[in-house]
Amino acid sequence: MDPFSWTAPEEFEEMIENSQATSAAGSFDAPGVVRQSHSTGLLKNIFVKCKRCRTLLYVRAWEKNLKVCEVCGYHFRLSASERIASLLDPGGFVEREAEMQSSDPLDFAGQSHTYAEKLIEEQKRTAMYEAVVIGIGQIARYPLVLAVMDFHFIGGSMGLVVGEKITRAVELACEKHLPLLIVSASGGARMQEGIFSLMQMAKVSVALTSLSEARLPFISLLTDPTMGGVAASFGMQGDIILAEPGALVGFAGPRVIEQFIHQKLPEDADTSEFMLSHGMIDAVIPRSELRSTLCQLLHYYSQRPSQNAQSPGQSVFFSKAQQMPERRGEPQPSVNQSSPLNSWEKVQIARHKDRPYTADYIRLICGNFLELRGDRRYADDQAIIGGFATLAGRTVMLVGHQKGRDQKQRQTCSFGMPHPEGYRKAQRLMRHAEKFGFPVICLIDTPGAFPGLEAEQRGQAQAIAESLTIMSTLRVPTVAVVIGEGGSGGALALGLADRVLMLEHSIYTVASPEAAASILWRDNKLASQAADAMRITAHDLLKLGMIDGIIPEPEGGAHLDHVAGGHLLAEYLALALAELEVISLQTVLEQRHTKFRNLGLFQL
Ligand SMILES: [Zn+2]
Numbered sequence: 311m312d313p314f315s316w317t318a319p320e321e322f323e324e325m326i327e328n329s330q331a332t333s334a335a336g337s338f339d340a341p342g343v344v345r346q347s348h349s350t351g352l353l354k355n356i357f358v359k360c361k362r363c364r365t366l367l368y369v370r371a372w373e374k375n376l377k378v379c380e381v382c383g384y385h386f387r388l389s390a391s392e393r394i395a396s397l398l399d400p401g402g403f404v405e406r407e408a409e410m411q412s413s414d415p416l417d418f419a420g421q422s423h424t425y426a427e428k429l430i431e432e433q434k435r436t437a438m439y440e441a442v443v444i445g446i447g448q449i450a451r452y453p454l455v456l457a458v459m460d461f462h463f464i465g466g467s468m469g470l471v472v473g474e475k476i477t478r479a480v481e482l483a484c485e486k487h488l489p490l491l492i493v494s495a496s497g498g499a500r501m502q503e504g505i506f507s508l509m510q511m512a513k514v515s516v517a518l519t520s521l522s523e524a525r526l527p528f529i530s531l532l533t534d535p536t537m538g539g540v541a542a543s544f545g546m547q548g549d550i551i552l553a554e555p556g557a558l559v560g561f562a563g564p565r566v567i568e569q570f571i572h573q574k575l576p577e578d579a580d581t582s583e584f585m586l587s588h589g590m591i592d593a594v595i596p597r598s599e600l601r602s603t604l605c606q607l608l609h610y611y612s613q614r615p616s617q618n619a620q621s622p623g624q625s626v627f628f629s630k631a632q633q634m635p636e637r638r639g640e641p642q643p644s645v646n647q648s649s650p651l652n653s654w655e656k657v658q659i660a661r662h663k664d665r666p667y668t669a670d671y672i673r674l675i676c677g678n679f680l681e682l683r684g685d686r687r688y689a690d691d692q693a694i695i696g697g698f699a700t701l702a703g704r705t706v707m708l709v710g711h712q713k714g715r716d717q718k719q720r721q722t723c724s725f726g727m728p729h730p731e732g733y734r735k736a737q738r739l740m741r742h743a744e745k746f747g748f749p750v751i752c753l754i755d756t757p758g759a760f761p762g763l764e765a766e767q768r769g770q771a772q773a774i775a776e777s778l779t780i781m782s783t784l785r786v787p788t789v790a791v792v793i794g795e796g797g798s799g800g801a802l803a804l805g806l807a808d809r810v811l812m813l814e815h816s817i818y819t820v821a822s823p824e825a826a827a828s829i830l831w832r833d834n835k836l837a838s839q840a841a842d843a844m845r846i847t848a849h850d851l852l853k854l855g856m857i858d859g860i861i862p863e864p865e866g867g868a869h870l871d872h873v874a875g876g877h878l879l880a881e882y883l884a885l886a887l888a889e890l891e892v893i894s895l896q897t898v899l900e901q902r903h904t905k906f907r908n909l910g911l912f913q914l
Pocket of ligand 1 (some may be wrong): 362380381382383
């Protein structure tokens, strides 16, 4: 049995021609793609009623707004052609495999009509051969391979042809060495194609491993709805997973779950926002911002550095003997060598409520930041934030602890104390950076990992241990900077880096001075004494050989001048990256291992 038929029926070609002739006026139209009108509720083509807030919307304004309700933000479903027109540069889409269609592999007999009849009916109704359109196009002149599903064709269900076309899109991306974008919109598997349908999940997954091995980025965009076998295969296999607001995203779906467990689910169950807060996707992006976000992502990936620097160099910049680099002809800010501040006073500055946090530095030093959220396992822990950033003209992966500025933020961020999911998010982002060759920058600012029962249940120690393993083997340059408090293993989990630096007034310690005083002397009032005894300032740690350098702060501390503090941090990060980039990867790894092997060298 040949499941595919490659020849379009004559009447279908005629239907497409007619459809194209009547759709010339639409602002959504992309060349080569048939425009369809699936909108329901149109009142004399002037108004459309919002399905969520019931407002009557002017059709022209609604279409101009990419079919998003201007009152409540409800995102109406788009056809594949509308989606393509909304995302790609005009005129550049070249469709592939346009005429591939199913030939009813199981001879499936329905109750009122056969599947073969159903297919013809759907093809006539939608002017499409199948539920996915694939091809090559450009976004802001960045070329990419695109596969866009259309829910209007048998609920976007995945049968043989959908699976085959998406697989061919993946193979096309491999062949052309291009990024891949798949826009999902599907109720799941196509029942009428039975086991053939189920196996498409496996077919596409296997193809995607080749794309991954070629280190080509795969961006998955989930739209309303993405369910069942589509969500449970390529939908959730993206290097980056984005979703439109309010989209139904999940596996079984709320209706099936409610029937099964006889309980009402929360309002937001199985929505994009639910998936975001549970760590499953990177971001929820409104339709109006999708094109610019994709453009931003493609820009990051286009900035990938070439593999391996040429000259195996020796670290001369942040040597342990010298606190500061010296560059000829440029005035250098310097660390005050005879600081009037004692250790306890440094602790107060390191914890100062106005001290810049990771999010502040991101705003100050990264012109182009895209936050990536979630551990893809359990939750999105805001005590660690991270994402792509552009720094000194290169794409980097920036990860850092975040404490939160006001009371609400502090609670959201657990006062900068990560749960295991925070560390697992950091690991995921580091692995992503490694896959695509981006340097990793970590900003450390935490009193410690979150002490709590749930953190233990989810494996706090395992998560920190795994972070140390990953950072010790990461095949890209890494730079860590303690920007405030470096507390215990929760800090070190982001600190096993090729260059470990500290801001002038930051601290780094095995336990807080209060905890140490309590443990050692059963009196946390002796914290200032403990702070001195434990040697926790940047100067102390440099002398002990635990860090590679100190970054100066504006006079009095970074909390007094965020902008100047940001400038200094950016300058030193750029220098550290530049230094690491001229060293071969092999040497970087060897030096990393030697450095940490020799910490606290034991001499007989
Ligand atoms: Zn509305």
